[in-house]
Structure formats: C-alpha cells, structure tokens
Amino acid sequence: MEQVLEQDKPWALLSEVGGDHGYLEELADIVKQHFQIVCLADFLQNPELHGSKIQALLNWKFCPPAEPALLRLLPSLKVVASAGVGVDHLDVAFIRSLGVKVANTPGVVSDSTADLAMGLLLASARRIVDAHRIAVDPNTTRIPQSLMGVEVTGSTIGIIGMGEIGYKIAQRSRGFEMKVVYHNRTRRSAEDEQAVGAAFCGSLDELLRRSDFVLIAVKLTSETRGLIGCRELSLMKPTATLVNISRGQVVDQDALLHALQAGSIRAAALDVTHPEPLPRNHPLLRLPNVLITPHIGINTHATARRMVETMVENAAAAVRGSPVPNEVRPL
Structure with missing residues (x-):
C-alpha cells in the first residue's frame, strides 16, 4: 500500500539534498512526505526521464534557477514555489505567461x-x-x-x-x-x-x-x-x-x-x-x-522548516488546482 501511495505522489524538482547548497535532510523529508523528488543534477543528466512528470519546481536559495532553458524542459509544470519573500530572482510575468503559478513564503521569515x-x-x-x-x-x-x-x-x-x-x-x-x-x-x-x-x-x-x-x-x-x-x-x-x-x-x-x-x-x-x-x-x-554576513537572515532551523512547509503547501495546492495560499502576481 505504501508503495502505491508513493507512486501516486506528484513529482517536484529541487536543487540537491545535503551539501553546502542543498536542503538539509530534515527539510528534504518534509518535501518527500508530499512529493516524489528529483534533484537538478540528476534531472539534467536525463531530462526526458522526468521532464514530463514534474509539476512543481521548489526554488530554495535561488536554485534551481527558473530560467527559460530549464522551464522548457518541464511541460507539465504548474508552480514555481520560492523560499523567502523576495522574488526579484524570478521573472514572474514570464513564468505566469507559461500558465505556471508563482508562490513565495511571506511572514515566516x-x-x-x-x-x-x-x-x-x-x-x-x-x-x-x-x-x-x-x-x-x-x-x-x-x-x-x-x-x-x-x-x-x-x-x-x-x-x-x-x-x-x-x-x-x-x-x-x-x-x-x-x-x-x-x-x-x-x-x-x-x-x-x-x-x-x-x-x-x-x-x-x-x-x-x-x-x-x-x-x-x-x-x-x-x-x-x-x-x-x-x-x-x-x-x-x-x-x-x-x-x-x-x-x-x-x-x-x-x-x-x-x-x-x-x-x-x-x-x-x-x-x-x-x-x-x-x-x-x-x-x-x-x-x-x-x-x-553571507545572506543568513532566514538561517535558523525553525524558520527553514516553516519555509519548506509553506513551499510544499503552496506547491501542493497548485498541483491540486486549488487556490495557492501565497501566490505572487506581477505588480
């Protein structure tokens, strides 16, 4: 039964798990409760394998970069869920022109x-x-x-x-x-x-x-x-x-x-x-x-956890077709 439930989870693309730039294991586990995940390096080795499955891109510390070259490889993408408040690293208007929603995590940071x-x-x-x-x-x-x-x-x-x-x-x-x-x-x-x-x-x-x-x-x-x-x-x-x-x-x-x-x-x-x-x-x-200091305003365990939980909430809502709690719209 657990295997079927795992297979039914939607797919999400994220940067990496572990390492200096990736998700802490405890944060990746939050994502895995709701999504099957593929990391950027693995995805780029064989984009055809998962490209059509990925419905959510989880943008943590500006990665994976939601740039046109990457977005073109994700025809089923429904949402770019970004960590933090600022979305200046995202071309919100362009992403939305693809029919993809954009969300951030205000308040928790x-x-x-x-x-x-x-x-x-x-x-x-x-x-x-x-x-x-x-x-x-x-x-x-x-x-x-x-x-x-x-x-x-x-x-x-x-x-x-x-x-x-x-x-x-x-x-x-x-x-x-x-x-x-x-x-x-x-x-x-x-x-x-x-x-x-x-x-x-x-x-x-x-x-x-x-x-x-x-x-x-x-x-x-x-x-x-x-x-x-x-x-x-x-x-x-x-x-x-x-x-x-x-x-x-x-x-x-x-x-x-x-x-x-x-x-x-x-x-x-x-x-x-x-x-x-x-x-x-x-x-x-x-x-x-x-x-x-090296851009550490959000770097506490409690805040990071709340951010990932909010990202997942936003992404899951978009995949379901429900209203996205923290949707970002162009000014």
Missing part, C-alpha cells in the same frame, strides 16, 4: 530576518567581531582601551521599508529604547505607529539626516534598485551606520566603498551584497568598518 538585523546593528555598534578577534588572539596580553563602540540605547534608527520585517525591527528597536523613524511608500496607520513609537518621514532625505542607524528593509524593485547612492550617503551623519538586509543591488556598492573609506559614514553592516559572495579581492572585504 520576518522574525528571523528582524533578529539578524538587530544582531548586525549591535555587532557593528559595539565592535563585537573585533573584540572577539582580540579576545582569542594568542598574542593578546592586554585589552586595548581603543576598542570603543557607539551607544545604541537612545539612538535614532531610521527604517527604510516598513513592511512586516521593517515593523518587527521597529518592535525590537523599542526594546533598546531607540527612537524610531521610518520612510515607506505607504504610511502605516496611526495605531501601528503608536504601538512602536515610530515617526513617519515624508522624504528619504529627512530620514537619512536624522538617523544614527539607517536600516534598509525594502524589496528589490526597479524603484529601489540603487536607492542608496552617493547623494544619499552624503546626507547621512558621519557617525551613522548603514545596515542592509534587503538586497545588495539596493545600495551602490562603489558609492558605499568610497563613503566608508572617506569616513563620510562610520560603518556598514551587510547581510547582502552584489554579487554573493563578493569576489575575494573586493575592497569591501578589507575595510575595518564593514561587517558582512
């Missing part, structure tokens, strides 16, 4: 991403990575008094993008008694603002001038690409820190490099760059006032 944002802010402000290196250096005999950071409590955080993640960052900022200002395409309700003590800035320029920490939490769109460039960085306080958890392309990296080298701003803390990872000789990697 918000807490872990907001937590990391605050972690980056605190680590940069208090020079935690520098302090760790000194503490474990075998040559350390005395703690240098020059290891000074900046105060977080009572400072002003400017949040660019007050969606769900931005709002959760504001909630956490209140715990540090920070003053919260924000700029968003649409102003939040008075009740929302009051709940986190947030003040709306009608212009981005105003936020940049007021903030001790500028935190970017926007989606990557044609409007936000290059949002922070030379002019915007020049408006920031020389004591300010830029924190980016959105996408690398939102910031002009050459302009950021110049501002950091010139001391126009104090520091940058980045969970995203462009490309990822940066070339190993990129000058941003050598600056003492830059903290970079």
